[in-house]
Amino acid sequence: MNAEPTRRDATRNRKRIVDVARGLVDDGSAVQLNEVARLAGVGVATVYRNFPSVEALIEELATPSLESLIGHAKRALDNEDPWQSLADFLGHTIEAQVNNPALSTVNAALVNVLPRTVELKATLGPLAGQLLDRARRSRAVRSDLTSEDVIPLMCGIAFAVTAHDVHRRADRDSRVRTAHRYLTMLLTGLRA
Amino acid sequence: MNAEPTRRDATRNRKRIVDVARGLVDDGSAVQLNEVARLAGVGVATVYRNFPSVEALIEELATPSLESLIGHAKRALDNEDPWQSLADFLGHTIEAQVNNPALSTVNAALVNVLPRTVELKATLGPLAGQLLDRARRSRAVRSDLTSEDVIPLMCGIAFAVTAHDVHRRADRDSRVRTAHRYLTMLLTGLRA
Amino acid sequence: MNAEPTRRDATRNRKRIVDVARGLVDDGSAVQLNEVARLAGVGVATVYRNFPSVEALIEELATPSLESLIGHAKRALDNEDPWQSLADFLGHTIEAQVNNPALSTVNAALVNVLPRTVELKATLGPLAGQLLDRARRSRAVRSDLTSEDVIPLMCGIAFAVTAHDVHRRADRDSRVRTAHRYLTMLLTGLRA
Amino acid sequence: MNAEPTRRDATRNRKRIVDVARGLVDDGSAVQLNEVARLAGVGVATVYRNFPSVEALIEELATPSLESLIGHAKRALDNEDPWQSLADFLGHTIEAQVNNPALSTVNAALVNVLPRTVELKATLGPLAGQLLDRARRSRAVRSDLTSEDVIPLMCGIAFAVTAHDVHRRADRDSRVRTAHRYLTMLLTGLRA
DNA sequence: CATGAATGAGCCTTCATTCAT
DNA sequence: AATGAATGAAGGCTCATTCAT
Numbered sequence: 027m028n029a030e031p032t033r034r035d036a037t038r039n040r041k042r043i044v045d046v047a048r049g050l051v052d053d054g055s056a057v058q059l060n061e062v063a064r065l066a067g068v069g070v071a072t073v074y075r076n077f078p079s080v081e082a083l084i085e086e087l088a089t090p091s092l093e094s095l096i097g098h099a100k101r102a103l104d105n106e107d108p109w110q111s112l113a114d115f116l117g118h119t120i121e122a123q124v125n126n127p128a129l130s131t132v133n134a135a136l137v138n139v140l141p142r143t144v145e146l147k148a149t150l151g152p153l154a155g156q157l158l159d160r161a162r163r164s165r166a167v168r169s170d171l172t173s174e175d176v177i178p179l180m181c182g183i184a185f186a187v188t189a190h191d192v193h194r195r196a197d198r199d200s201r202v203r204t205a206h207r208y209l210t211m212l213l214t215g216l217r218a
Numbered sequence: 219m220n221a222e223p224t225r226r227d228a229t230r231n232r233k234r235i236v237d238v239a240r241g242l243v244d245d246g247s248a249v250q251l252n253e254v255a256r257l258a259g260v261g262v263a264t265v266y267r268n269f270p271s272v273e274a275l276i277e278e279l280a281t282p283s284l285e286s287l288i289g290h291a292k293r294a295l296d297n298e299d300p301w302q303s304l305a306d307f308l309g310h311t312i313e314a315q316v317n318n319p320a321l322s323t324v325n326a327a328l329v330n331v332l333p334r335t336v337e338l339k340a341t342l343g344p345l346a347g348q349l350l351d352r353a354r355r356s357r358a359v360r361s362d363l364t365s366e367d368v369i370p371l372m373c374g375i376a377f378a379v380t381a382h383d384v385h386r387r388a389d390r391d392s393r394v395r396t397a398h399r400y401l402t403m404l405l406t407g408l409r410a
Numbered sequence: 411m412n413a414e415p416t417r418r419d420a421t422r423n424r425k426r427i428v429d430v431a432r433g434l435v436d437d438g439s440a441v442q443l444n445e446v447a448r449l450a451g452v453g454v455a456t457v458y459r460n461f462p463s464v465e466a467l468i469e470e471l472a473t474p475s476l477e478s479l480i481g482h483a484k485r486a487l488d489n490e491d492p493w494q495s496l497a498d499f500l501g502h503t504i505e506a507q508v509n510n511p512a513l514s515t516v517n518a519a520l521v522n523v524l525p526r527t528v529e530l531k532a533t534l535g536p537l538a539g540q541l542l543d544r545a546r547r548s549r550a551v552r553s554d555l556t557s558e559d560v561i562p563l564m565c566g567i568a569f570a571v572t573a574h575d576v577h578r579r580a581d582r583d584s585r586v587r588t589a590h591r592y593l594t595m596l597l598t599g600l601r602a
Numbered sequence: 603m604n605a606e607p608t609r610r611d612a613t614r615n616r617k618r619i620v621d622v623a624r625g626l627v628d629d630g631s632a633v634q635l636n637e638v639a640r641l642a643g644v645g646v647a648t649v650y651r652n653f654p655s656v657e658a659l660i661e662e663l664a665t666p667s668l669e670s671l672i673g674h675a676k677r678a679l680d681n682e683d684p685w686q687s688l689a690d691f692l693g694h695t696i697e698a699q700v701n702n703p704a705l706s707t708v709n710a711a712l713v714n715v716l717p718r719t720v721e722l723k724a725t726l727g728p729l730a731g732q733l734l735d736r737a738r739r740s741r742a743v744r745s746d747l748t749s750e751d752v753i754p755l756m757c758g759i760a761f762a763v764t765a766h767d768v769h770r771r772a773d774r775d776s777r778v779r780t781a782h783r784y785l786t787m788l789l790t791g792l793r794a
Numbered sequence: 795c796a797t798g799a800a801t802g803a804g805c806c807t808t809c810a811t812t813c814a815t
Numbered sequence: 816a817a818t819g820a821a822t823g824a825a826g827g828c829t830c831a832t833t834c835a836t
Binding site (some may be wrong): 039 | 819823824
């Protein structure tokens with residue numbers, strides 16, 4: 027009658043694995059499945075059963091951020107101001123990347139291994155496209171900005187804040203502030 | 219007893235090594251010193267004598283770009299228009315990165331192994347700082363842009379153009395064009 | 411309180427496991443207990459409870475063939491023609507091996523793990539010996555053929571038909587025909 | 603001027619590797635490249651550079667036997683007696699397999715990884731075919747024996763002598779004698 | 795200065811078997 | 816009796832770097 031018998035251990039192990047992996051990603055360390063297993067206090071095979079590859083694990087880490095961004099995009103579309111809604115969404119976009127390096131990795135990846143990731147990216151892209159189209163139709167943004175530019179540009183800002191010496195020394199909050207500052211500059215330039 | 223018996227060969231070998239490495243970096247392939255040696259038709263130890271590590275070789279590849287950028291910065295300082303000279307220099311900056319992926323790597327590296335690289339970066343930074351200061355003093359750029367932001371932002375644009383699927387499909391010329399387009403957007407935002 | 415609550419399920423599970431294993435052996439695939447469990451739709455532990463090791467499962471697959479061969483041997487001893495009865499039995503012997511690869515494996519194994527297998531092999535060997543002895547006493551076969559040669563020779567023929575490229579391309583029926591052809595050749599040589 | 607500078611160590615290492623592997627194959631042990639390296643007292647990578655895979659190493663072990671068999675086949679074709687020359691060659695064939703288990707492995711393999719092995723097998727097959735054809739044309743052997751049967755049959759005899767308990771207990775010389783006895787029986791049956 | 799063989803740490807992955815529920 | 820998650824030993828392979836000639 028019990029739908030999930032032993033699942034308690036399993037769930038806890040999976041969570042531990044994900045937590046350990048997140049810690050490594052946040053520190054900028056390499057994610058090695060053997061090492062993850064060791065730090066999580068589980069056997070290697072347990073990691074492998076849950077995540078058949080490093081990529082799968084990274085995508086798992088990115089999933090909540092992608093889901094959250096989709097939520098933001100939908101809410102942004104409810105906002106009637108074409109410019110402000112786009113700007114807000116882009117703000118969430120870079121913030122998510124700075125807070126979760128796995129998201130940047132997944133964004134830049136040519137292929138994704140989890141169906142869930144593919145699905146989420148396939149959902150988010152068009153939503154971002156709609157936000158941009160609406161802004162462009164209302165002549166709020168420059169006309170030479172296409173929907174293919176949005177994600178790369180946001181990743182570029184995240185990269186500027188994440189990958190450079192000057193900023194790596196800073197704490198996360200300060201990086202988020204820098205990211206918003208950079209975004210503000212870019213947004214000024216993006217206005218029509 | 220001859221102090222330099224085959225200096226000519228040595229020079230040619232070094233050149234071959236660098237050329238092979240550049241080819242690999244341009245293709246986005248990993249630079250492995252054994253592989254470089256094989257492709258260059260020299261022994262591994264020859265590679266190691268010239269470049270004690272992969273990083274050293276990458277820095278060697280970046281050197282001409284850094285030198286060239288320093289030249290551009292100096293000439294820009296000769297130009298009396300504070301805004302235009304800055305814009306020109308930044309244009310060269312991203313163009314150099316798109317044309318030479320090794321430059322992006324070296325820019326993002328926390329430490330550099332070749333004294334020459336350290337020296338070049340230590341020269342270029344202040345020059346860029348001077349260009350920015352001059353523009354700021356003349357109120358041509360927004361006041362919240364600091365000299366520490368310039369390099370990261372340029373790297374961010376290069377990253378947007380380099381690391382994303384959409385653009386990876388494109389050829390180099392088209393990537394350079396995209397980079398200039400992105401830079402134009404950002405520059406508009408950077409103006410006071 | 412019920413001594414055998416779901417004996418029916420247990421029997422069905424065991425059968426499924428054996429069927430799946432036979433399928434794998436027939437295809438020349440490796441028999442891995444985890445994989446067997448998955449394909450059979452049961453848990454690994456269920457497989458392990460029924461068959462403590464891969465070898466035990468393989469021997470289980472061979473059991474019907476061994477039993478059948480014992481039946482053939484006994485019937486052959488009822489046949490009064492010493493030569494024909496031997497020839498018939500050997501025909502069944504190779505046919506069984508070609509039809510059931512597990513039998514070859516068990517034949518070649520140095521040790522057997524199931525008591526049943528040990529018992530069956532201990533029964534079959536002497537029966538084959540009796541058939542040979544009778545033929546030898548009647549001078550139907552050459553005198554330098556001993557009872558220790560019979561099983562290996564049959565396995566050799568099965569191997570020739572089973573393990574070689576040329577024949578692996580063929581279907582099972584055609585392999586059986588080849589096996590009989592090879593046996594005929596050997597039998598001709600075995601005649602006194 | 604020196605064509606092979608350090609080659610002495612290299613040659614010795616390669617020989618050690620091959621010797622160790624032969625020992626393992628002769629004992630019926632698995633050939634694992636790590637283990638081979640350990641036993642040979644060399645680094646793993648040295649084994650891998652010489653032999654990219656276990657199969658390559660096994661084929662190397664089989665090479666001398668294949669070369670020797672080709673020599674025997676050619677000499678057999680010089681012998682004018684169609685039957686005796688065939689019988690002699692087949693004798694060498696099973697002797698080679700009993701003395702060198704790697705040969706059996708290579709014979710049974712569907713694909714070969716060393717070009718040399720492919721070449722040798724492609725040479726030996728037709729030579730054996732010629733010997734058989736000549737014997738068949740002179741009506742020395744039964745007409746239903748085709749050239750595709752010869753190699754499998756010899757492998758079958760080798761298998762009978764090699765893979766069975768009874769014979770595994772015996773020393774090599776005694777196994778060779780058994781193999782010749784089995785071959786004699788089969789040859790009697792193969793005569794027209 | 796040049797060669798390329800040698801090294802071995804270290805990561806990746808599988809699979810037979812055990813164990814908690 | 817059944818399930819399937821967990822384990823970890825073990826083997827496969829790569830690659831940065833050193834060393835003998």
